[in-house]
Amino acid sequence: MESHQRTIRIADFELPRGAVTIEALMAMRRESWEHLRTEINLRRQVDPATPLARCRLCKSGVFIRAQAIKNDHLPMFVHFPEGSKDCPWYEGRNLRPDDARAAQYQGHQESALHRHLCETVEALAKADPRCEHSAVDTYLRPAIHRRGRWPDIYLEMGELGRFALEVQLAKPFAPEIAARHIHYDREGVRLIWIFNALEDPLPQGFHDVVTMQRGNAFLFDDETQIASIERGTLVLKCYLEDGEGGWLEPRLVTLDDLQTGGGRAAFVEDRRSDLLVARSKNCRTLWWRAFQQARQERPNSPFYSTAFTPAWEAVQAQVPGLDEWNTDFWTSRSDRGQVHLAMLFAILCSVAHSAETGTNCVYITKYSGEGAVLAMLNSKLSSADFKHCANLIDSFVRSTALADLADKPSFVRKVGEACDAEEQIASEHPIWQAIACLFPEALDGMVRAELSDLGRLPRWALPEN
Ligand SMILES: [Zn+2]
Numbered sequence: 001m002e003s004h005q006r007t008i009r010i011a012d013f014e015l016p017r018g019a020v021t022i023e024a025l026m027a028m029r030r031e032s033w034e035h036l037r038t039e040i041n042l043r044r045q046v047d048p049a050t051p052l053a054r055c056r057l058c059k060s061g062v063f064i065r066a067q068a069i070k071n072d073h074l075p076m077f078v079h080f081p082e083g084s085k086d087c088p089w090y091e092g093r094n095l096r097p098d099d100a101r102a103a104q105y106q107g108h109q110e111s112a113l114h115r116h117l118c119e120t121v122e123a124l125a126k127a128d129p130r131c132e133h134s135a136v137d138t139y140l141r142p143a144i145h146r147r148g149r150w151p152d153i154y155l156e157m158g159e160l161g162r163f164a165l166e167v168q169l170a171k172p173f174a175p176e177i178a179a180r181h182i183h184y185d186r187e188g189v190r191l192i193w194i195f196n197a198l199e200d201p202l203p204q205g206f207h208d209v210v211t212m213q214r215g216n217a218f219l220f221d222d223e224t225q226i227a228s229i230e231r232g233t234l235v236l237k238c239y240l241e242d243g244e245g246g247w248l249e250p251r252l253v254t255l256d257d258l259q260t261g262g263g264r265a266a267f268v269e270d271r272r273s274d275l276l277v278a279r280s281k282n283c284r285t286l287w288w289r290a291f292q293q294a295r296q297e298r299p300n301s302p303f304y305s306t307a308f309t310p311a312w313e314a315v316q317a318q319v320p321g322l323d324e325w326n327t328d329f330w331t332s333r334s335d336r337g338q339v340h341l342a343m344l345f346a347i348l349c350s351v352a353h354s355a356e357t358g359t360n361c362v363y364i365t366k367y368s369g370e371g372a373v374l375a376m377l378n379s380k381l382s383s384a385d386f387k388h389c390a391n392l393i394d395s396f397v398r399s400t401a402l403a404d405l406a407d408k409p410s411f412v413r414k415v416g417e418a419c420d421a422e423e424q425i426a427s428e429h430p431i432w433q434a435i436a437c438l439f440p441e442a443l444d445g446m447v448r449a450e451l452s453d454l455g456r457l458p459r460w461a462l463p464e465n
Contacts, residue, residue, distance in 0.1 A: 006088070006089055006090065006091055006092070007022060007076060007077070007089060007091055008022065008055050008056070008057075008062055008076075008077035008078065008079070008089045008091070009021060009022050009056070009089060010022070010055075010056035011025075011053040011054065011055060011056065011062050011077045012053065012054050012055075012056055013036075013053045013449075014052055014053075015445070016445035016448050017036075017445045017446055017449050018445050019056070020036075020053070020446075022076065022077060025064070025075050025076070025077065026074060026075065026076075028075070028446075030073075030207075030245070031211075031215075031272055031275070031276070032446060032450070033064060033075040034207060034208065034211040035211065035450050035453070036053075036064055036446075037063070037064040037066070037075070037174065037208070037211075038178065038208065038211050038212060039052055039453060040052045040053055040062075040063050040064060041063065041175055041177070041178035042178045042181070042182060044061070044063070044080070044175065044178065045175070045178050045179050045182050046182060048061075051080070053077070055077070055079060055083065055087060055089060057087050057088055057089055058079075058083065058084045058086070058087035058089070058090075060079055060080065060083035060084055060087070061079070061080045061082075061083065062077045062078060062079055062080065062083070063077075063078055063080060063174075064076065064077060064078070065077075065078040066204035066207070068203075068204070071201045072201065073204050073207070078091055079091065113169065113196075114152075114167055114169050117167045117169075117194075117196065117220060118136045118137065118152045118153055118167050119136055120220075120225065121165060121194065121220055121234060122134050122135075122136050122153045122155075124225070124228040124229065124233075124234045124235075125153070125155050125157075125233070125234040127228075127229075127232050128157070128232060128233040128234065129232075130157050130158040130159070130160060130233075131155060131156070131157055132156045132157070132158055133154075133155075133156040134153070134156070135153070135154045136152065136153055136154075137150060137152060151164030151165060151166060151184075151189075151191075152165055152166050152167045153165040153167070154189075155255075157255060160255055160256065161188075161189075161190055161260060162187075162188065162189045162190065163189065163190045163191075163192060163255065163266075164180075164184050164189045164190070164191045164192070165191075165192050165193075165194055166180070166191065166192070166193045166194065167194050167196070167220070168193050168194065168195055168206075168209065169195075169196055170205075171203040171204070171205030172193070172205040172206070172208065172209060173205060174204075174205065174208050177193075177205070177208050177209055177212060181212055181265060190258070190260045190265075190266045191265060191266070192213075192218055192236075192258070192265075192266050193209040193212075193213065193218065194218050194219065194220050194236065195209075195217060195218065195219050195220075196219065196220065196221065197219070198217060198219065198239060198247070210241070211272070212265045213265045213266070213267045214265065214267045214269075214270040214271060214272045214273060215240060215241035215267070215269075215270070215271025215272045215275075216238055216239070216240055216241075216267040216268055216269065216271065217238070217239040217247070218236045218237065218238055218239075218253075219236065219238075219239065219250070220236055220237070221237065223237065223252075224236055224237050224252065227252050231254065233254050233255070233256075234254060234255060235252050235253070235254055236252070236253055236254075237250045237251070237252055237253075238250060238251055238252070238253045238257075238268045240268065240269055240271050241271045241272070243271065251268075253268055270454075273451075273454045273456045276447070276450060276451065276454075276456070277451070277456055277458075280440045280441050280447055280451070283311075283314055283315060283318070283437050283438050284438045284439065286310065286311040286314050287308070287311045287342075287345050287438055288349070289311075290305075290307045290308045290310065290311040290342075291307075291308075291342070291345065291346065291349070291363070293305070293307040294307040294308060294342075302342075303339045303342040303343050303346070304339055308338055308339075308342050309338070312337075312338040312341065312342075315341070315434045315437055315438070318434075318437050319430050319433045319434050319437060320430075321430040322337070322430040322431075322433075322434060324430075325337060325429075325430040325431065326338075335385075340385070340431075341431065341434055341435075343364060343385070343386075344386070344389060344392075344431070344435060345435075345438060346363040346364040347363075347364055347376070347377070347380055347386070347393065348393075348396055348435065348438075348439060349363055350362045350363045350364060350373060350376060351373060351377070351396065351397055351400055351402055351405075352400060352439065352442075352460045352461075353460070354373045354402060355400040355401040355402045355459070355460035355461075356401075356458070356459050356460035360372040360373050362376045364376065364380070365379055365380070367379075373405065374405050374408060374410065374411060377393065377397070377405065377411060377414075378410050378411060378414050380393070381393065381411070381414035381415060381417075381418050382414055382418075386418075387418040387421050387422040388418075388422045388423065388424060388425055389424075389425060389431070390414070390415045390418035390419055390424060391415075391419065391424040391425070391426070392424075392425060392431070392432050392435060393415075394406055394411075394415050395443065396435070396439065396442055397411075399441075399442035399443065399448070399461060399463075400442060400460055400461055400462075401459065401460055401461070401462050401463075403463065439461075441457060441458055441460075441461040442461050448461070
């Protein structure tokens with residue numbers, strides 16, 4: 001039986017992510033914790049003295065280990081090797097990266113299959129008339145040589161650009177993946193990892209590569225070899241994540257099909273960011289549709305429309321505690337939680353849509369034209385209904401392209417008055433969490449940071465320059 005190990009209960013990430021408990025980590029979608037794991041490793045390569053995440057108790061840097069369990073991986077926080085052995089959460093023996101790397105790389109470098117695949121891939125790529133230079137296992141830059149970092153296959157493909165192809169048979173080691181990506185990115189060389197097979201379950205090292213390649217996996221096998229000969233250029237088999245833990249039907253692609261402009265890695269389709277962007281909007285879209293319907297049905301009192309009920313239920317399913325709050329709210333204010341949330345939604349949508357379009361669109365109150373958003377916010381902050389949400393509204397506005405509104409003297413005064421008058425809801429409050437579900441790009445630190453890392457924050461949620 002496995003011995004019971006101590007484990008890091010809370011890791012503090014740099015803001016906006018903040019504290020992440022082990023429970024929260026384990027409840028995350030694979031894509032989310034893999035992104036964190038990758039960001040931690042990238043930071044470790046670039047600035048080892050400033051870890052992205054620290055142990056709550058000893059403050060030393062932590063990484064995310066993917067613990068293999070049957071058919072899956074369980075993420076957990078682990079101290080980096082230099083972390084304090086005296087930390088009450090120190091987990092005992094650690095894998096030492098250098099040993100692990102040496103063992104893995106020696107193993108596969110010597111493999112005859114690996115050598116054969118590298119030479120085959122290079123020969124097929126060279127058949128493309130655009131190929132100006134190619135090499136296997138060498139890269140004529142002393143600085144890189146010294147660090148022992150040269151690609152399996154190096155290609156200069158004219159206008160297509162320069163490529164480093166890594167044929168990966170053994171599972172790659174996470175810090176090495178991050179190091180290579182940073183290195184080639186600086187060199188202006190596109191890095192592509194090529195597998196020979198997709199094991200099921202896929203070892204975490206392969207998952208890490210797929211994370212870097214935004215949900216794309218590239219394979220070279222007999223079928224792609226034949227296709228490469230036929231087409232006179234290197235053909236790879238591209239597997240795209242289906243967003244449900246599996247893969248879409250693979251398709252054959254060439255280097256021409258790769259998107260290489262966005263930094264990070266080359267990929268055919270950004271499966272991770274696109275799905276994250278879409279997921280972020282899911283709940284909001286339900287509310288927006290309900291609001292449109294409500295305005296048609298009851299133009300004078302849309303917030304009392306039953307059109308909001310399915311949208312309310314969708315949030316209810318995601319925010320534990322919303323039910324209980326709803327009951328309390330009724331008792332103390334004789335108003336329905338659903339109505340309250342619908343009004344808050346209209347207030348914040350006014351801010352988001354105005355931020356997106358650079359105009360004043362206001363969906364609640366009668367203000368219109370220049371200054372309408374500020375006037376609406378000030379009037380809502382003065383009303384008894386929303387005084388307890390002043391901090392929430394303030395945080396929201398500050399996370400949008402309209403952040404400067406939050407520094408207007410009238411707004412600052414209204415927020416101050418509301419805070420003096422009423423106890424404020426905080427980020428653990430069900431209403432705050434419900435709003436974070438509807439606008440994760442602004443209020444969910446994890447989602448906001450990931451979108452920002454990937455350059456995919458929507459315009460309305462971009463910090464001002
Ligand atoms: Zn610690």
